[in-house]
Structure formats: C-alpha cells, structure tokens
Amino acid sequence: MRIPLNKKSREPLYRQIHQFLRDEIRCKALPADFRLPSSRTLSAGLGVSRITVMNAYAELESEGLVHIQPGSGTYVAPPAAYHSLPAEDGLDVHDWPIWQQELLSRTWLPARREMERLLASTVHPDPISFAGDLVAENLFPADEFRKTINAVLRRDGQQAFGYGNRAGFAPLRETIAHILAGQGIPTSPDHVLITSGSQQALSLVAQVLVQAGGSVLVESPTYIGAIDLFRSLNVRLMGVPVDEEGMRIEAVEEALKRNKPRLIYTIPAFHNPTGVCMAADRRRRLINLASRYNVPILEDDCFGDLRYDGRALPALKALDPNGCVIYVNTFSKMLMPGLRVGYLVASGPLYDRLLSCKYTCDLATSNLIQRALEAYISVGRYQAHLRRACGAYRKRRDAMVAALDAHMPEGVRWRVPKGGLCLWLRLPDGVSAIDLLPEASEEGVVYAPGSFYFPAERPESFMRLNFAPHTPERTEEGIRRLARALERYLSRRKAEEEPQRLHMGVTV
C-alpha cells in the first residue's frame, strides 16, 4: 500500500496516514472487510515507526472505520458501523469554525497520551499492568487521612475553604522547611512554594526560565511528563545518556560547550525510568558545571524518600552553595497523588517570578488539602506511613526481581533499583518492546514501552516495569506471563528467520 507522506509537513505522520485511509474507506476504495496491512509491514513500507501506524489505526478504530482484531489484523468496517455514528456535536470537521480547523494542523499528542492510547488498544479482559501510574492505591492511608480532614475542619471551619496564602499554607511551608533541614537542605518557609503536584512545579519553572526556541538538557531516558511539558513549550531537548551512576557528566559538559541550555533537568535519586542514583562525585561535578556555565539545575526529587537499600546521598540542593539548584518534590509518590500537593524551593528574583506565575496559572492550591496535609505530617502520621510504604515497596521490588530471575529467558537484562517504584528492563538484542506488546497483552500483561521515555531517538529494546501497585503474588504471575510472551515471540521470530537463513545458505 502506497500512502503519500510529507515528512516535512507540520501535520503528524500518523494523522497523514489516518486521513489518507479514512478518505479511502469513505469513498469505498477500500471495501468493507478489507484487511489492512499489518503495522509492521506498513511501517517498513513507509519508513515510519510502528507506533505511527498503530496510532493511525487506533484513530480509525475510534471513528468506527476499522475493527482491530488482536492477533488477527485490522479490517475495514462495514459502512453501517460508521455512517450511523454522529460526528462530534453533530458537526462534520468542515462545519467547525476556521480557528478550530487551524488547530488541527498544529495538533500535538503528548508522549504519555500516545502511550496510553497504544496501551488501550491492547485488549485483554484482566491484564496485569506494570504500565500504570507509579503509585500503589492499595497502600493509601485513606481512612487516616479522612480522620485528619475531619479534625482540621473541626479546628479551622470556614477558614479552610478560603483562597488562603498564595505561596501556600504557611504552617505547611514551615513543616516542609523543617523536613528539608533534616535532610541537609537548609531553607526558609519563604523560599517554599506549594504547587499542584510536582508537575506544576516543573511547569512553573519551565514557563519562567525557558523560552520557546530555547533548549533544556535532560537525562535520556527521563520522566515522560517532563518531555511532554518541554515539548509543549517548543523547547529543544538535549538528551544526556544515563549509566549506572546517573547522568554521564562528560556528556553534560560536551553539551554545555556545544549549546547553552536554559536549564538542566535531572532526577538524581531513583531516576525515572531507570531507577539509578547519581553518584556523589557526579553530583558535585554537575553543580560545578552548572555554576561555571551559568545554567540553573532543576532537581526533581519525587522518589528521594523511597529508599530500600544503602544510604541516602545528599540532594543536589544540599550541595549547592550558590543557589543554582531549584528543588522540586511532591507528596504524590510518598503519600497519595489525588491530593495534588507538591512544592518547589527557590530563592531570589526567581522565587518572586514563580509566585507570580503560580498566581496567573491557578491562583492557589486547595487550602483544605494543604491544611489536612500539614496536620497529617505534624502528628507524625506521614512519617509512619512512609516507613510502612517503604517496607511494602521493598517487598514488591524483591518479588519482581525474584520473578525476573526465575522466569526471564537469557539475554534479558535489568539492574536492581535501590529505591523508587520501577525497574528498567532491556530485552535481547533486536527485540522491540512495542512489537512484543500485542503478544504480552494476549498473555495478560502490559508494561510501558521504554521508547516513550527518550527525548529524541527512541530505542525500542527497553521497557519500564512499575512494581508499586501489585502484591508479590500478582507481580510473580505478571512476570511469568511476560516471560511466556517473550519466549513465544522469540521462538516465532526464530521460526520466521529459519527459512530466510536456509535461503541465504543456498544463495551463498
């Protein structure tokens, strides 16, 4: 199948493919029950990635134009299936105002939503998901927190429902400054800004410090929400490889020499997605480089307190004599994400700008939730929960590692993370985590394909496994399913390659 693609167009490739096929189906050039080429075949033929083709097919399916039958193929739907579907609002695309149509040409799909769409198309009645959010709902101290909210509302009453202090509830900022001081990060409540989760903290810093067209230095791979955030601001991402000691510092220096970024974004503790910790000497060297090249560091410490082995290293912020580090953290991972409370620590003119930016973005973070959180920490419940959670997470990590040891075929590699909530797995050479996904889904397990975590080139041989949400038993079962899928995949591939190899033997 030949689809004319304009690779220089601002129209994403998946949308070009989708539009071409949609028109072909609507004018019946592709008849009902026609089997579209497999995503592998079409992607090879067009010279695009398989995700691109899969996204185009998912789009067609969401419009009722095709049926995707996992393990069998993608078929053009009979006309009735889509003609009966009303267009959105009862309007066709061409009835939209022109400014809406103009948006179409600038459409951009965040990597996270691209991944979620891909995962949604892998159908199984009850899959074990290692792909979801890095949280363990079944460990949330919901009832304790309910009691705390009650106590706070009995104490503060109507006050708890006003806008409150724009920088955040003052006692909560004091409590946070106190916690940070205990970790070797001296600060004052006046330098703490409460945000709606760490994502908002990253967003505020990016809005204030990075202009469109500028660049940011990030780990490669890195947190998908940071990639999407910087992309949304039209920022160029400069990826620095990560090894077992974190960001490769000589690569940082090379990048700083080549091109002056506006910001260095790093997750030094239990890096997401790889789980590694930046070594102590690299931390010092990174800070020196940042000072020398006059680039601020944005330190994302959202997994910092989830340590199961070894001793804590000082945060970058604790090593920072000149105020070049902006520190970001959240209660989403350590406690519960539905609170939507995080914070940042900054000083000088930057703090004032961030406060103004927070105000124009959403005025303030929920006063009630901030008060409840402060009370929850002050009576010591937070610390007790953290100890309990770390104990549970350690067991869940160990269960995953044991299951991997027991079941994974040769050639699969991983490193045991000393903290955090995920494990980074490398498949045998030449195996794509995207290609493996339909097979895994059929076995009843899904994971996050690693390619989405890379800022630029997207190597496909990695996957991120989230060990937080499941009991050891369920994790063991999930890994068993994953191993089965991989073995099936490998043996099928071998079978496919066999005739080819014979054939090659003949021609030599």
Place this chain on the structure above:
Amino acid sequence: MRIPLNKKSREPLYRQIHQFLRDEIRCKALPADFRLPSSRTLSAGLGVSRITVMNAYAELESEGLVHIQPGSGTYVAPPAAYHSLPAEDGLDVHDWPIWQQELLSRTWLPARREMERLLASTVHPDPISFAGDLVAENLFPADEFRKTINAVLRRDGQQAFGYGNRAGFAPLRETIAHILAGQGIPTSPDHVLITSGSQQALSLVAQVLVQAGGSVLVESPTYIGAIDLFRSLNVRLMGVPVDEEGMRIEAVEEALKRNKPRLIYTIPAFHNPTGVCMAADRRRRLINLASRYNVPILEDDCFGDLRYDGRALPALKALDPNGCVIYVNTFSKMLMPGLRVGYLVASGPLYDRLLSCKYTCDLATSNLIQRALEAYISVGRYQAHLRRACGAYRKRRDAMVAALDAHMPEGVRWRVPKGGLCLWLRLPDGVSAIDLLPEASEEGVVYAPGSFYFPAERPESFMRLNFAPHTPERTEEGIRRLARALERYLSRRKAEEEPQRLHMGVTV
C-alpha cells in the same frame, strides 16, 4: 529630589526609584530620620504615577530602610534597623548566579500583587476591607461539606486518592453537563474539562489559543486575573469600553477591523468589576461578529448564578450554533474557592489540545475534592446553599446601596448591580481613588482602586467595593467611614485650592 529615571529601560520605574534611594540611604547621603518627599510631591516631580512612588517606598520599608508613618510621612530608618537585617540567604544581590540577576531585568509584577502591596502599606489596626477576594467566608457551608467528604471517603476509600481521570471525575462532568443543560447550554460530559478553578481554565485557553505577540480583546475594565494572565504571556490587550449594557459592540467591531485578536474575553453576566450584564441583543451581535471575523469567544460566567433581581439571560454559549464560544465557570464564587474546582466547556480539536495542556500543567485536579463536590451537588446541597447564599448576598448588596445613598457626598455615582459580588463606584471629577486611599485607611476602611482593572490607561476615579464578606451592619459602618474620608479629602483639597485661586485672582 531629583532621581535619574530611564523611562525606556525594562527596569520598572518603581525599582529604579527604589534602587536610587536605597543607595542614597546606604551611603548616608540621606541621613537617619530624613523625611522623604510625600508620594504626591515626588510623583508630580518625577512625572510618574503615585503608585510607582508608593511601591518604591513599600520596597524600602520591607528592607527596613525607611519607616512609613501613616498621616505623617516616610522617614529614613536609623542604620541599626537595616544593618542588622541579613540579606536574603545571607547573599547579596551580586552573589546570585548570573541567570538570577538576568531575571531581575525581566521582573514583572502582576497588577493584583501590585494592588495587594499597596493595600498592605495602608496600616490601620482593624480596617473594614471592601478590597479583598470576592467571597464570603462566613457563608461557607464548611460543616456540610465536611460531612460530604466523610461520606465520599467511606464510599470510595483509597480510590478517591488516585490521579483519577485526566479530564476530571466522570460523574462530576456528567453532573455539570446536566446543570448546564438546565440553563440552555446543551453539552456532553466529554466536552467538559475540570480545572483548578476558573483561573486555570482561562490559563489553559490562553496557552493553547494565544501566542506571545498576539492580541486579545477584553472589556475595559475587566477581571484583574485575566489582565495579569494575558500580560504574563506577552499578549497585547485591546480594551473595549463597557457601558450599562456591557461591552460596546460597535467598538468590538472597530477593533476587529483594525487588528485580528486571537480571542475575545468577556464576562457577560455581572461583569467584574462593573457589575453590569450584557444586553440580549449585544450577546447575539457579539456572536455574529466572532463568527464573521473567525475569532473564538472566551465566556467567563463565574458570577452567572448569583442573580438577585430580574430574569436570567441566556449565556453566550447557549446562543452559539457554530461552537465559537468556550465557556468557563467555577465553584469558587457559588460555593467555596478553597476547593479549587472550576471547569470549561469546549469541543473539537480545541478540547483535545486543552486536555493535553492541562496534563502538562498539573496532570489533574484533586480527585478527592472532585468526588466530594459531585456528591455535594447530587444530594441537592449545592442548590440549597446557592439559594441561601443569594439571599444573604442580596441583603448585603442592599445594605451597601442604602449606606451609599445615606452617606455619600454629592458627585459620587454608582449603579445597583443585579447580581455578582461587587459594586463599581465613580468618585467626583478629579478625585483619585489612589490618592484617597491613605485617608480612607486612616478612617479604617479600604477598597480596591479601580485603576488596576483597566487593561491600558488607568483612570483613577473608580473604586470596586466588594459587598460579599460583610454583614449589613459592618458594611454600613464601612461606607460611613469611606464617606467621612472622602469628605475630609474634598474639604482639604478645597482648602488647598483656595489660596491658589486667590493667588490666581491677584495675578489676573
């Protein structure tokens, strides 16, 4: 006093004045107890606004360099008072990293923070404030809401603390769609996006639709948070005058002909700050213009349900056949702002872009609060609260109007708003609400000077009086104080003008 000012510099004028005076004080060119010129004198001498001078003085006071003695003057502090103060972080400005120093030259103070700073410098032990947030804390149904949270947490447990649906808790979106349908706005839950208050809704729309350097058409005056938001994005504001029937439509058309804005922002119901409602025929004409000129309308309806007289007019969104209106609302005014829950209604490619933008900004709005809000509405408590609140607000409005009728001197004008939470007052010709503020503060009353609500030129003869927070008795007392201050101010001005007039008489 001559202060060299560079009016073309990006350094704000107040900061230039502040820095000059700071250096003069530090090098003792201005000795301890030296009385600085009054803000009126200095502003006249320098050809800058009084706010600029007052901001510079407030800055000096916050550094301990001067004492402001209300009604007396501003005096240089003795050296001990400031030498003992540690600089921020123990660092001097020049120790900051260069990227921090660069931020200084791009510092921008939102109008809201500028106003808050001005109000903070007007000292009185117990002023009656008509300047604060447009909410009535003493009407918040805190205990009812506490019970609802309890019920929800007993029902949903840990689920309530996960990230939840990115577009917002689905039953809440259904409930909102249902409420809107009852107001003649047909929509579907899939077109509702839950946001952290209406401020975030405005921010998302601005981020998606308006690029830096573009322009937005707004009412003049308008909501201060919208002015600040658009300014923060380097958007040019085109102000359209408002009369007793709302935005002047012929001025809208002229503006649309002159310059194509990316957006029309309007508060058609109980406009903030003037309290007027846009007339029905103007609503239709505005929508026609928006369609004709291909410009989306952003309708901010955050006071829409707070009506005390007359009949409701259909929202712009209800009159919109082509989807050119983006509708924004919040539970901050109708219920409680500390919830931080608002929403927008949009469709087509725009909705998808806004959802992506919400995700990069802060992932999601608090799941727990959304669930509690949904339950609060579903059991009918919200509607009952709204009826009670409207009854109370009507009384408070009537009390303010009665007090104004009884006490205000001639030449002061206002219009009785049929809803909303504030009243827009025009002072006699030539009286500046900024100039009156120290006098009023001394009497024990403060208000929001109207100049801050204008997008461009800032006429000073208006003030916004917030009648929401106070009981009728306290409002009456506040207005009495305000009238006293105004009378004192007018008679002093008369006395000052008297000799001048005599003098002029002599010279003629």
